[in-house]
Amino acid sequence: MGKAIAAMGGFLQRQAQPARVVDLCGRFLPFAFALAVICLAAGLISALVLSPPDYQQGESVRIMYVHVPAAWMGLFVYAFIAALGGVGLVGGHPLAFHAARAAAPVGAGFTAACLVSGSLWGKPMWGAWWVWDARLTSMLLLLFLYFGHAALTRAFDDPRRGDKAAAVLALVGCVNLPVIKFSVDWWNTLHQPASVFKMGGPAIDPSMLLPLLLMLGAFKALFFTLWLMRLRSSVVAARLRAAAARARGAAWR
Amino acid sequence: MSFSSPYAVYVLASYGAAFAILGGLALLAWRDWRRVKAAWERLPGRREAP
Amino acid sequence: MTAFLAVVRRDLLLAYRDGAGTWTVLGFFVIAVAVFPLGLGPEPQLLARVAAGVVWAMALLAALLSLDTLFDADWRDGSLELLLSGELAPEALVLAKALAHWLASGLPLIVVAPLAGVLLHLPGNAAPTLAVSLLLGTPALSLLGALGAALALGARRGAALLAVMVLPLAVPVLIFGAGAVESAMLGLAAGPGLLILGGIALMALAVCPFAAAAALRQAVE
Numbered sequence: 406m407g408k409a410i411a412a413m414g415g416f417l418q419r420q421a422q423p424a425r426v427v428d429l430c431g432r433f434l435p436f437a438f439a440l441a442v443i444c445l446a447a448g449l450i451s452a453l454v455l456s457p458p459d460y461q462q463g464e465s466v467r468i469m470y471v472h473v474p475a476a477w478m479g480l481f482v483y484a485f486i487a488a489l490g491g492v493g494l495v496g497g498h499p500l501a502f503h504a505a506r507a508a509a510p511v512g513a514g515f516t517a518a519c520l521v522s523g524s525l526w527g528k529p530m531w532g533a534w535w536v537w538d539a540r541l542t543s544m545l546l547l548l549f550l551y552f553g554h555a556a557l558t559r560a561f562d563d564p565r566r567g568d569k570a571a572a573v574l575a576l577v578g579c580v581n582l583p584v585i586k587f588s589v590d591w592w593n594t595l596h597q598p599a600s601v602f603k604m605g606g607p608a609i610d611p612s613m614l615l616p617l618l619l620m621l622g623a624f625k626a627l628f629f630t631l632w633l634m635r636l637r638s639s640v641v642a643a644r645l646r647a648a649a650a651r652a653r654g655a656a657w658r
Numbered sequence: 659m660s661f662s663s664p665y666a667v668y669v670l671a672s673y674g675a676a677f678a679i680l681g682g683l684a685l686l687a688w689r690d691w692r693r694v695k696a697a698w699e700r701l702p703g704r705r706e707a708p
Numbered sequence: 709m710t711a712f713l714a715v716v717r718r719d720l721l722l723a724y725r726d727g728a729g730t731w732t733v734l735g736f737f738v739i740a741v742a743v744f745p746l747g748l749g750p751e752p753q754l755l756a757r758v759a760a761g762v763v764w765a766m767a768l769l770a771a772l773l774s775l776d777t778l779f780d781a782d783w784r785d786g787s788l789e790l791l792l793s794g795e796l797a798p799e800a801l802v803l804a805k806a807l808a809h810w811l812a813s814g815l816p817l818i819v820v821a822p823l824a825g826v827l828l829h830l831p832g833n834a835a836p837t838l839a840v841s842l843l844l845g846t847p848a849l850s851l852l853g854a855l856g857a858a859l860a861l862g863a864r865r866g867a868a869l870l871a872v873m874v875l876p877l878a879v880p881v882l883i884f885g886a887g888a889v890e891s892a893m894l895g896l897a898a899g900p901g902l903l904i905l906g907g908i909a910l911m912a913l914a915v916c917p918f919a920a921a922a923a924l925r926q927a928v929e
Contacts, residue, residue, distance in 0.1 A: 453673075458663075465665035471676045494922070511683055518679045522672035529668050549876035556872050560863035569926045570859045574873060577855065577919050580911070627680060634687040641694045648701055 423640050426500060430637040437633060441626035448619035456616045466613070468526040474621040475519035476540070478628060479547055482512025486554070487579040490572025502568035503643065505575070506558060507635035511628055513551035519544050550578045711796040712804050719808030729774055733813040734820055737770040741824040752829045759828035760838070760889035766824075767817050767842060768849060768882055772874060774813050775853040776860070776867040778805055779924065783861050789928045798921035806847075806854040806916070814846035830893070837892035841905060845885040848909040851916040852877050858923035880908055 452470035459466035486505045493501030523541050524534050535541070554571050561567040723729040744762050745755055782788040792798055821842050822835040830838065856874035860866040888901030 449673075453669075463665055464663040464669055467669045468672045471673055475676060514679050514683045518676035521675040521679070525668045525672040525675065529665050546876050546879055549872075553869075553873040553876060556869050557859060557863070560860065560865065560869050562864075566862070566926060566929075570863075570923055573919050573923050573926075574859055577877065577915060580915060627684075631680075631683055631687050634684075634691055638687070638690040638694045641698055645694065645697055645701070 423644055426640050427637050430633040430640075434630065434633050434637075437626055437630040441623055441630050444619055444623035444626055448616055448623045451619050452616035456612055459613075462530065465526060465529050468522055469613075470616045470620045472519055472522040472526055473617060474624045475515045475522060476544055477621060478624045479512055479516035479519055479544065481625075482508055482515060482628065483547060483550065483575070484579060486512065487572075487575040490575045494569065494572050494576075499565070499568075499643070500640075502565070502572070503639045504632075504636055505572065506568065507639050508628075508632050509551065509554055509558065509571075511631045511635070513548060513555065515624065515628070516544060516548045516551060520548060554578070711794065712800050715791070715796065715801060715804035716808045716811070719805060720811060723808070723812040730812050730816055733770050733774050734816055736773055737766055737817060737820060738824055738827075740766045740769065741827055744828065756829040756831060756893075759825055759830035760834065760893060761886045762828060763821055763824055763830070763838065764841070764845075764882055764886040764889065767821060767846070768875075768878055770817060771813060771846060771849040771853060772871055774809065775857045775874075776870050778809055778854060778857040779861050779927075780857070780866070783927060788924070792924060792928055798924055799917040802854050802858065802917045802920040802924065806850045809854065810847055810850040814842075814850055817846060818842045830889075833895075834889050834893040837898045837902070838889045841885040841888045841898075841902060844902060844905040844909055845881045848881050848905075848912040849878055851909075851912040852881075855916045855920040855923065858920040858927065861923070861927040881905065884908065 448470070452467055456467070456470075458464045486508050489501045489505040489508070493499075493505065520541065523544070527536050527541070528534050554574055557574055558567045558571040561570070741763060744758070748754060748758070779788060782791065791801055796804070818839055821838055822830075825835055825838055852874050853870070856870045856877075859873060860869045863869050884901050884905045888898040888905060891901060892898040
């Protein structure tokens with residue numbers, strides 16, 4: 406068992422060489438992109454054409470199929486960043502910080518997409534562009550957490566210090582994630598109670614669950630596409646900086 | 659979806675806004691990659707592909 | 709323990725001799741609260757309606773105000789490295805610093821806040837709840853602030869960065885603090901809100917010193 410873990414660690418160590426990472430990113434990217442396109446096509450058809458309008462909300466229920474998966478992705482990516490930050494702080498490998506740096510803006514983008522679509526859903530349903538209900542408010546706070554994370558990452562002259570500080574912040578911010586998820590139960594608001602993750606199975610009709618899951622799959626594949634693309638750029642940019650530093654050093658000598 | 663519904667414009671706007679944000683991120687990521695790759699290829703004395 | 713108390717005593721002495729620290733925070737708090745009637749109009753019912761939230765929000769900002777200097781001077785003159793290499797664990801150092809910050813700026817706020825409440829026509833029966841909610845909430849703010857100050861050590865635009873990082877984390881404190889005062893104003897039980905506030909403070913006590921100590925180690929690396 407110990408030998409297996411050591412072999413696994415050695416394998417990961419070999420894969421974590423910059424050139425190998427760039428190569429692997431390039432290999433996985435077409436598949437992630439293809440998956441995103443397929444899921445997106447199926448999801449859009451299912452969400453906009455095949456799924457029925459809601460008996461209460463009418464056609465506006467279709468906004469749910471972008472709003473809810475975007476919210477899930479916003480939460481998922483924040484947890485992902487925190488986990489990568491934890492790995493980076495404990496393991497000390499710069500790749501984890503590159504990965505966190507590459508994921509953060511994409512997560513903020515999903516959170517912003519959730520807020521914008523929520524606002525566009527709120528206007529016809531509640532009669533206002535913004536309502537301070539529990540879930541929209543906690544998504545707004547999640548966006549602010551992303552802002553803090555981004556500001557801290559970029560605040561130092563030494564990028565490694567920014568990465569490490571932001572990793573600590575993301576881990577502490579993760580304590581807020583359960584608060585966000587269960588804030589629905591804490592505040593009593595205009596929003597509907599959670600209906601998918603309910604005890605005893607989903608309370609949502611399969612005709613609506615299918616587009617929801619397809620769009621979630623599309624967003625997840627899209628996230629990995631963007632993440633791999635940004636990770637690859639980030640690793641190569643670091644190598645360019647290192648090469649430039651070496652060139653400067655050679656010039657000094 | 660029926661486009662005669664008064665909600666249609668909100669639905670289309672929300673899909674449009676979400677994909678505008680994600681598409682913008684994708685364009686930025688792609689542009690970054692082109693830029694970084696070009697800089698790497700200009701680098702003198704490099705041995706392997708990036 | 710002696711080292712712990714020595715750090716607390718040193719920071720309090722510095723705050724006292726500096727003279728500006730506590731008074732600036734209190735001055736900011738009172739002026740910021742007094743700005744609201746000037747903007748909203750003098751109508752007592754309106755002011756009483758927003759009093760709990762305004763006092764709590766301004767207390768939050770006032771607590772943030774004095775935070776960017778918490779570790780900064782020590783970091784600049786190198787004494788932070790000495791403190792970290794001393795017998796005191798970094799976690800205890802953070803705790804001592806946060807305690808000194810709370811004594812120098814949190815405690816005076818608790819005394820002044822009911823008076824600020826009078827400016828906003830906060831009903832007299834809610835004043836004790838306001839004081840208790842601040843007593844439970846401001847330690848959490850000092851701890852979160854210490855974490856923010858440790859993370860932002862040596863950063864560009866540290867003060868603004870601190871606010872962007874700490875304010876979202878401090879939102880639950882604000883919600884339950886102002887909520888408890890609100891329910892006391894309406895004659896409802898404030899106990900549950902205060903208990904949750906205490907729980908948040910304990911959680912901050914459990915998490916922040918360790919996270920801030922990690923950040924301090926990164927800063928002096």
